[in-house]
Amino acid sequence: MSRRTKHCLGAGVCLLAAGGWALAQGATPPSPPPADMQAAAGGKIFGKWCGDCHSTPGGSGSQALQRKYRGDIPDILEQRTDLNPDYVRHVVRHGVSFMPSFRKTEISDADLSLVATYLAPSPGRADRVTKRP
Ligand code: HEC
Numbered sequence: 001m002s003r004r005t006k007h008c009l010g011a012g013v014c015l016l017a018a019g020g021w022a023l024a025q026g027a028t029p030p031s032p033p034p035a036d037m038q039a040a041a042g043g044k045i046f047g048k049w050c051g052d053c054h055s056t057p058g059g060s061g062s063q064a065l066q067r068k069y070r071g072d073i074p075d076i077l078e079q080r081t082d083l084n085p086d087y088v089r090h091v092v093r094h095g096v097s098f099m100p101s102f103r104k105t106e107i108s109d110a111d112l113s114l115v116a117t118y119l120a121p122s123p124g125r126a127d128r129v130t131k132r133p
Pocket of ligand 1: 049
């Protein structure tokens with residue numbers, strides 16, 4: 001949103017004028033596709049709650065997964081292509097080994113869905129089960 005439009009909205013006047021102006025300029029910004037917005041939101045939540053352990057090779061989650069899979073699959077969760085959203089939800093709610101569980105007051109169901117979608121974005125992946133060694 002341009003400064004000019006914001007100013008107009010903030011003042012609570014000239015909504016129509018702003019709309020007319022945007023149309024005249026052909027400047028109505030295209031809204032980003034919902035999938036992108038979901039991924040961005042999921043990434044943000046992941047960074048807040050999970051990134052410390054899972055986004056770097058040195059994170060405790062990455063190290064544990066490195067030991068578990070011995071390099072067969074990436075130890076950084078964001079690079080995995082085999083994560084099933086239901087599995088991600090289960091792990092986050094119940095914890096696994098020394099990964100803590102997270103309550104709904106910490107990560108809401110809606111936020112958890114965004115994280116699960118972020119880690120397992122394509123519908124084609126949903127029916128795959130995490131590979132077991
Ligand atoms: C305190 C560090 C820590 C945090 C924070 C953490 N995890 Fe983990 N996570 C781990 C560890 C350690 C493991 C490996 C457990 C094991 O040995 O199986 C793990 C495993 C997992 C697995 C299982 C992967 C597999 O192949 O079985 C998933 C999925 C996962 N974490 C998702 C998340 C998500 C999503 C978040 C954020 C909501 C998160 N984790 C936050 C430490 C953490």
